[in-house]
Amino acid sequence: MRKKIVAGNWKMNKTLDEGLALASEVANIANDEITDDAIAVLCTPFIHLSAVGKIVAGSNKVFLGAQNMSEHAGGAYTGDISADMLNSVGVNYVILGHSERREYHNESNAELASRVDAALANELTPIFCCGESLEVREAGTHVDFVSNQLKESLFHLDAEAFKKIVIAYEPIWAIGTGVTASSAQAQDMHKALRDGFAAQYGQDVADEISILYGGSAKPANAPELFSQPDIDGGLIGGASLKARDFVDIIKSY
Ligand code: 13P
Numbered sequence: 001m002r003k004k005i006v007a008g009n010w011k012m013n014k015t016l017d018e019g020l021a022l023a024s025e026v027a028n029i030a031n032d033e034i035t036d037d038a039i040a041v042l043c044t045p046f047i048h049l050s051a052v053g054k055i056v057a058g059s060n061k062v063f064l065g066a067q068n069m070s071e072h073a074g075g076a077y078t079g080d081i082s083a084d085m086l087n088s089v090g091v092n093y094v095i096l097g098h099s100e101r102r103e104y105h106n107e108s109n110a111e112l113a114s115r116v117d118a119a120l121a122n123e124l125t126p127i128f129c130c131g132e133s134l135e136v137r138e139a140g141t142h143v144d145f146v147s148n149q150l151k152e153s154l155f156h157l158d159a160e161a162f163k164k165i166v167i168a169y170e171p172i173w174a175i176g177t178g179v180t181a182s183s184a185q186a187q188d189m190h191k192a193l194r195d196g197f198a199a200q201y202g203q204d205v206a207d208e209i210s211i212l213y214g215g216s217a218k219p220a221n222a223p224e225l226f227s228q229p230d231i232d233g234g235l236i237g238g239a240s241l242k243a244r245d246f247v248d249i250i251k252s253y
Contacts, residue, residue: 002207002208003233004038004039004232004233005232006038006039006212007093007235008041008246009095009235010043011100011237013045013241016051019044019052024055026042026243026247027055027059029244030250031061031062033247038250039062039063041063041127042056043066044067046066049064049089049091052064053091054090064092065092066094066124068096068098069082069115069118069124087123087124093166096112096119096127097153099131099170099172110153112153116153120157120161125164126164126166127167127168128166128167128168130149130167130168131170131172132145133172133173143189143192150193151196159205163205163209166209166212168212169189169190169193169211170214171189173215175215176216176237176238177215177216179216180217180218183225183231186225187230193211210233212231212232217235218238218245218249222234222248222249222252226252
Protein backbone atom coordinates (compact mmCIF):
# COMPACT_ATOMS: atom_id res chain seq x y z
CA MET A 1 0.00 0.00 0.00
CA ARG A 2 1.19 3.52 -0.76
CA LYS A 3 2.32 5.71 2.09
CA LYS A 4 -0.09 8.55 2.90
CA ILE A 5 1.93 11.67 3.56
CA VAL A 6 0.92 15.15 4.59
CA ALA A 7 3.87 17.52 4.51
CA GLY A 8 3.82 21.08 5.79
CA ASN A 9 5.93 23.53 3.81
CA TRP A 10 6.49 26.42 6.17
CA LYS A 11 8.27 28.38 3.40
CA MET A 12 9.94 31.54 4.79
CA ASN A 13 7.73 31.87 7.85
CA LYS A 14 8.25 31.75 11.64
CA THR A 15 11.11 32.94 13.80
CA LEU A 16 12.94 30.19 15.64
CA ASP A 17 10.81 30.56 18.78
CA GLU A 18 7.57 30.64 16.80
CA GLY A 19 8.65 27.62 14.80
CA LEU A 20 9.53 25.60 17.88
CA ALA A 21 6.16 26.41 19.42
CA LEU A 22 4.39 25.32 16.21
CA ALA A 23 6.40 22.10 15.93
CA SER A 24 5.73 21.18 19.57
CA GLU A 25 2.02 21.81 19.15
CA VAL A 26 1.87 19.74 15.95
CA ALA A 27 3.86 16.90 17.53
CA ASN A 28 1.63 16.86 20.62
CA ILE A 29 -1.66 16.84 18.75
CA ALA A 30 -0.43 14.52 16.00
CA ASN A 31 0.98 11.92 18.37
CA ASP A 32 -2.39 11.82 20.17
CA GLU A 33 -4.76 12.11 17.27
CA ILE A 34 -3.38 10.76 14.03
CA THR A 35 -3.69 7.10 13.25
CA ASP A 36 -1.09 4.92 11.61
CA ASP A 37 -2.68 5.57 8.21
CA ALA A 38 -0.74 8.73 7.54
CA ILE A 39 2.48 10.46 8.48
CA ALA A 40 3.29 14.14 8.87
CA VAL A 41 6.44 15.85 7.64
CA LEU A 42 7.48 19.29 8.86
CA CYS A 43 9.51 21.09 6.18
CA THR A 44 10.93 24.00 8.11
CA PRO A 45 13.43 26.71 7.20
CA PHE A 46 17.04 25.54 7.61
CA ILE A 47 17.66 27.34 10.88
CA HIS A 48 14.79 25.47 12.57
CA LEU A 49 15.80 21.98 11.48
CA SER A 50 18.17 21.05 14.25
CA ALA A 51 15.85 22.08 17.07
CA VAL A 52 12.67 20.78 15.44
CA GLY A 53 14.55 17.52 14.83
CA LYS A 54 14.92 17.14 18.59
CA ILE A 55 11.19 17.71 19.09
CA VAL A 56 10.16 15.03 16.59
CA ALA A 57 12.99 12.59 17.26
CA GLY A 58 11.64 9.12 17.95
CA SER A 59 8.14 9.90 16.65
CA ASN A 60 6.78 7.41 14.14
CA LYS A 61 4.17 9.93 13.01
CA VAL A 62 6.02 13.21 12.56
CA PHE A 63 9.18 13.50 10.45
CA LEU A 64 11.57 16.28 9.52
CA GLY A 65 12.00 17.79 6.07
CA ALA A 66 14.06 20.55 4.45
CA GLN A 67 12.81 22.86 1.70
CA ASN A 68 15.81 22.60 -0.61
CA MET A 69 19.42 21.40 -0.73
CA SER A 70 22.52 21.69 -2.88
CA GLU A 71 23.50 19.10 -5.45
CA HIS A 72 27.12 19.56 -4.29
CA ALA A 73 28.65 17.51 -1.50
CA GLY A 74 30.41 20.48 0.07
CA GLY A 75 32.87 23.30 -0.55
CA ALA A 76 32.75 26.88 -1.77
CA TYR A 77 28.99 27.35 -2.25
CA THR A 78 28.10 30.31 -0.07
CA GLY A 79 24.63 30.11 1.39
CA ASP A 80 23.97 26.53 0.33
CA ILE A 81 23.26 23.44 2.45
CA SER A 82 24.44 19.91 1.65
CA ALA A 83 22.71 16.56 2.04
CA ASP A 84 25.32 15.61 4.61
CA MET A 85 24.41 18.63 6.74
CA LEU A 86 20.73 17.74 6.55
CA ASN A 87 21.55 14.19 7.62
CA SER A 88 23.50 15.48 10.58
CA VAL A 89 20.37 17.06 12.11
CA GLY A 90 18.01 14.14 11.47
CA VAL A 91 16.30 15.29 8.28
CA ASN A 92 14.41 12.51 6.45
CA TYR A 93 12.75 14.36 3.55
CA VAL A 94 13.72 17.22 1.26
CA ILE A 95 11.44 19.26 -1.00
CA LEU A 96 13.08 19.68 -4.41
CA GLY A 97 11.92 21.80 -7.33
CA HIS A 98 9.22 23.84 -5.62
CA SER A 99 7.72 26.24 -8.17
CA GLU A 100 8.80 29.22 -6.07
CA ARG A 101 12.42 28.08 -6.32
CA ARG A 102 12.08 27.29 -10.02
CA GLU A 103 10.74 30.82 -10.56
CA TYR A 104 12.85 32.95 -8.20
CA HIS A 105 16.08 30.93 -8.36
CA ASN A 106 15.87 29.65 -11.92
CA GLU A 107 16.17 26.01 -10.90
CA SER A 108 16.23 23.86 -14.03
CA ASN A 109 15.06 20.30 -14.56
CA ALA A 110 18.67 19.22 -15.16
CA GLU A 111 19.96 20.85 -11.97
CA LEU A 112 17.12 19.24 -10.03
CA ALA A 113 18.05 15.83 -11.45
CA SER A 114 21.47 16.25 -9.79
CA ARG A 115 19.84 17.22 -6.50
CA VAL A 116 17.62 14.15 -6.63
CA ASP A 117 20.74 12.01 -7.07
CA ALA A 118 22.50 13.72 -4.17
CA ALA A 119 19.47 13.30 -1.91
CA LEU A 120 19.05 9.60 -2.71
CA ALA A 121 22.77 8.96 -2.27
CA ASN A 122 22.37 10.33 1.27
CA GLU A 123 19.17 8.45 2.10
CA LEU A 124 17.00 11.54 2.00
CA THR A 125 13.57 11.14 0.43
CA PRO A 126 12.93 13.80 -2.21
CA ILE A 127 9.47 15.36 -2.25
CA PHE A 128 9.76 16.31 -5.87
CA CYS A 129 7.50 19.18 -6.95
CA CYS A 130 5.95 19.73 -10.33
CA GLY A 131 3.11 21.86 -11.63
CA GLU A 132 1.98 24.15 -14.41
CA SER A 133 1.23 27.87 -14.61
CA LEU A 134 -2.25 29.20 -15.39
CA GLU A 135 -1.05 30.01 -18.90
CA VAL A 136 -0.06 26.38 -19.52
CA ARG A 137 -3.31 25.11 -17.99
CA GLU A 138 -5.36 27.41 -20.21
CA ALA A 139 -3.42 26.27 -23.28
CA GLY A 140 -4.42 22.70 -22.39
CA THR A 141 -0.82 21.42 -22.40
CA HIS A 142 -0.57 20.88 -18.62
CA VAL A 143 -0.18 17.10 -18.70
CA ASP A 144 2.67 17.28 -21.22
CA PHE A 145 4.33 20.13 -19.35
CA VAL A 146 4.29 18.38 -15.96
CA SER A 147 5.20 14.99 -17.45
CA ASN A 148 8.22 16.62 -19.03
CA GLN A 149 9.35 18.14 -15.73
CA LEU A 150 9.31 14.68 -14.18
CA LYS A 151 10.89 12.96 -17.17
CA GLU A 152 13.83 15.38 -17.27
CA SER A 153 14.52 15.27 -13.55
CA LEU A 154 13.60 11.70 -12.59
CA PHE A 155 13.51 9.23 -15.46
CA HIS A 156 17.28 8.71 -15.42
CA LEU A 157 16.73 6.77 -12.17
CA ASP A 158 16.44 3.00 -12.17
CA ALA A 159 13.25 1.49 -10.79
CA GLU A 160 14.67 0.85 -7.31
CA ALA A 161 15.74 4.48 -6.96
CA PHE A 162 12.54 5.83 -8.52
CA LYS A 163 10.43 3.98 -5.95
CA LYS A 164 12.00 6.14 -3.23
CA ILE A 165 10.65 9.40 -4.69
CA VAL A 166 7.56 11.19 -3.42
CA ILE A 167 5.88 13.42 -6.02
CA ALA A 168 4.03 16.63 -5.18
CA TYR A 169 1.76 18.03 -7.89
CA GLU A 170 1.23 21.70 -7.19
CA PRO A 171 -0.52 23.72 -9.90
CA ILE A 172 1.05 27.17 -9.61
CA TRP A 173 -2.30 28.87 -10.07
CA ALA A 174 -3.57 27.17 -6.90
CA ILE A 175 -0.61 28.03 -4.63
CA GLY A 176 -1.46 30.63 -2.02
CA THR A 177 -4.37 31.89 -4.12
CA GLY A 178 -7.26 30.29 -2.28
CA VAL A 179 -8.21 28.65 -5.60
CA THR A 180 -7.86 24.91 -5.13
CA ALA A 181 -7.75 22.58 -8.09
CA SER A 182 -11.01 20.66 -8.13
CA SER A 183 -10.68 17.11 -6.91
CA ALA A 184 -11.37 16.00 -10.51
CA GLN A 185 -8.62 18.24 -11.94
CA ALA A 186 -6.15 16.97 -9.35
CA GLN A 187 -7.17 13.33 -9.79
CA ASP A 188 -6.89 13.60 -13.60
CA MET A 189 -3.32 14.90 -13.35
CA HIS A 190 -2.29 12.38 -10.68
CA LYS A 191 -3.68 9.53 -12.77
CA ALA A 192 -1.91 10.82 -15.90
CA LEU A 193 1.37 10.99 -13.98
CA ARG A 194 0.93 7.50 -12.57
CA ASP A 195 0.17 6.18 -16.06
CA GLY A 196 3.41 7.80 -17.23
CA PHE A 197 5.32 6.10 -14.42
CA ALA A 198 3.72 2.78 -15.38
CA ALA A 199 4.81 3.23 -19.00
CA GLN A 200 8.37 3.95 -17.89
CA TYR A 201 8.80 1.57 -14.95
CA GLY A 202 5.84 -0.82 -14.98
CA GLN A 203 2.54 -0.73 -13.09
CA ASP A 204 3.96 -2.31 -9.91
CA VAL A 205 6.44 0.50 -9.48
CA ALA A 206 3.89 3.18 -10.41
CA ASP A 207 1.48 1.83 -7.80
CA GLU A 208 4.06 2.35 -5.07
CA ILE A 209 4.67 6.04 -5.72
CA SER A 210 2.93 8.49 -3.37
CA ILE A 211 1.65 11.50 -5.30
CA LEU A 212 0.72 14.46 -3.08
CA TYR A 213 -1.46 17.40 -4.04
CA GLY A 214 -0.53 20.97 -3.09
CA GLY A 215 -2.25 24.32 -3.62
CA SER A 216 -4.65 25.98 -1.17
CA ALA A 217 -5.39 22.69 0.57
CA LYS A 218 -7.17 23.17 3.90
CA PRO A 219 -9.30 21.21 6.37
CA ALA A 220 -12.46 22.03 4.39
CA ASN A 221 -11.29 20.63 1.05
CA ALA A 222 -8.81 17.94 2.14
CA PRO A 223 -11.37 15.14 2.65
CA GLU A 224 -12.61 15.36 -0.93
CA LEU A 225 -9.12 15.67 -2.40
CA PHE A 226 -7.79 12.77 -0.33
CA SER A 227 -10.72 10.53 -1.28
CA GLN A 228 -9.48 10.45 -4.89
CA PRO A 229 -7.82 7.15 -5.81
CA ASP A 230 -4.53 8.66 -7.00
CA ILE A 231 -4.12 11.38 -4.39
CA ASP A 232 -1.92 10.06 -1.60
CA GLY A 233 -1.64 13.12 0.60
CA GLY A 234 -0.79 16.78 0.48
CA LEU A 235 1.93 19.38 0.50
CA ILE A 236 0.47 22.16 2.57
CA GLY A 237 1.63 25.78 2.68
CA GLY A 238 -0.48 28.34 4.52
CA ALA A 239 -2.59 25.85 6.47
CA SER A 240 0.54 24.14 7.85
CA LEU A 241 1.32 27.26 9.87
CA LYS A 242 -1.59 26.53 12.22
CA ALA A 243 -1.16 23.29 14.17
CA ARG A 244 -4.87 22.61 14.47
CA ASP A 245 -5.53 23.07 10.73
CA PHE A 246 -2.50 21.01 9.75
CA VAL A 247 -3.43 18.08 11.96
CA ASP A 248 -7.07 18.29 10.85
CA ILE A 249 -5.88 17.96 7.25
CA ILE A 250 -3.90 14.84 8.18
CA LYS A 251 -6.93 13.46 10.00
CA SER A 252 -8.93 13.74 6.76
CA TYR A 253 -7.71 10.24 6.03
P1 13P B 1 -0.57 26.88 -0.07
O1 13P B 1 -1.10 25.69 0.65
O2 13P B 1 -0.33 28.06 0.82
O3 13P B 1 -1.38 27.20 -1.30
O4 13P B 1 0.89 26.46 -0.61
C1 13P B 1 1.07 25.28 -1.28
C2 13P B 1 2.51 25.05 -1.45
O5 13P B 1 3.19 25.72 -2.21
C3 13P B 1 3.13 24.00 -0.63
O6 13P B 1 4.42 23.71 -1.07
